[in-house]
Amino acid sequence: MSFEWIMIPYSLLTLFIVINYGLLLTALMQKIGARVGRRHGIPIWQNYIDLLKNYSIRSSITHGVMFYLGPVFRLTGGVGLLLFVPTIFGSEMFSNLSFAGDLILALYFIFFGSLGMALGAGESGHPHSAIGVSRGLSQVTTSELPFALAVFAVALQYQTLSVNDIVAAQQGGVMNWTLFTNPLAVAAAMLSFLGSMMRPPFDVVLAPQEIPIGPPTEYHSSYLALMQTNRVIFPIAKMVVYMNLFFGGAASWPVFFLKIFLIYFFSLFIGVVFPRFRVEQSVRWFLIWAMPLGIAAILVV
């Protein structure tokens, strides 16, 4: 891959589209969840207002340097993940900064934000933050295991670490998707996907009904706004990875929007049906149900 300066504005354009789509999609998902509970739900533009409101708070307090850097790390994780993976397959404009070994980098970026958040929330000194962080890290770590196994299975299957090549290998019909060529890996990854979306049954870390909303307990105003921005980018970026690895990628924006919506909807669908797990239950669930699928996927390949 050769670098050209025009790639930077192109990547920023991708980021812009994804932020707006994420803001609307997150609100839409909350609305669908509310409709399941027979509520009307928030307005579709509510996320924009909340974001603007949080940026407009006049005062803010700090607990130290890492408290500042926590949301920044988190946002870096989301934006980095998005920018190093091709968004639209075969498009010069929206391939972003992807390169030959980007799959490994993507795996790293998925975890990067959680670690930054752990340091930042830890410095806030609030006991609820510390509990939230320890819960969150143990849950994310176990839910990452099946995903990592699935990614290795897919990398072995296609003999490459480039997301672009993996998408290219899946072109030419639905039956070429990893979903059908390696269903075990996809199953393991989709179970792991539930664990990282912070929706029931795996949202004990952030759920307001539990110990006050976990890691971001002390975060407010602009810090919180940064984290909200990341909360709309990161799920989309993660779903882009899933879409590219398992569901044949997207060749145009409408296909992209549809596939992302469906992948997101999967976690929402599970979330409104099943009640919440405690952390030790979810850790056990991932190790018993998702891990063997991942190992089997590698063995089969």
Added chain:
Amino acid sequence: MKDDFEKLLDQQPEKEPEPQERPALRDIPVREELVPRTVTAPDGQEIRIDPLQDYYCQAGPTVQTPAYTRIIEDLFNWARAESLWILGFGTGCGAIEMRPLMTPRFDAYRYGIQWRPTPRQANLLVISGYLSVKTLKRAIRSYEQMQNPKYVVGLGSCTINGGMYWDSYNTIKRLDDYLPVDLYITGCMPRPEALLQGFDDLKKLIRAGKAEGANKYAENFERYKTNQKRVIKDWDMPDYSW
């Protein structure tokens, strides 16, 4: 005479610095974790810790002026009005009237009203019903941890004049003496519809830029503190909780 005076001047730096303690604070037994103590570090160094001085910021609240041009402040006020985050802290029986707002029948979420579990993220404190002196203490600490701009809504007659607790020894009568109230919702109890109407009126106040309770609190900080300390006899917390 002059020599004596110079001697006195020389002595002064060596004198023990007067600890800046609030007289009212020392009259009452302080909670165990707030008692000044000496801690020995692993390397043998002895550290003197006064939790109220060392763990809490001593500065009071400051007036935060809207430092933007009019049109931007209007935009911000609109955003603040359309995104009211209520602190999930029910002080009295009125809290029961807020629950129906979260459920399908009244569903306040469609008006941009949400409940947040931490004061840092909330910008609206609803004092729901009577406020006992013990709860007032917690309400003050919660209110002070919220970030400017912040709003207070008094729910029910008890927050206006004591309501049916008008002669109680243990509840406050006028909420406005202790926290800057932006809006009262009358009734005992007000129905959820009344609450929605009240929130709608609060939105109008915020949009008009008239809901500056946080700055009012900062300007009249001394008065509010005097009033608060008059009723809270066991004041064992910092004067201002950041």
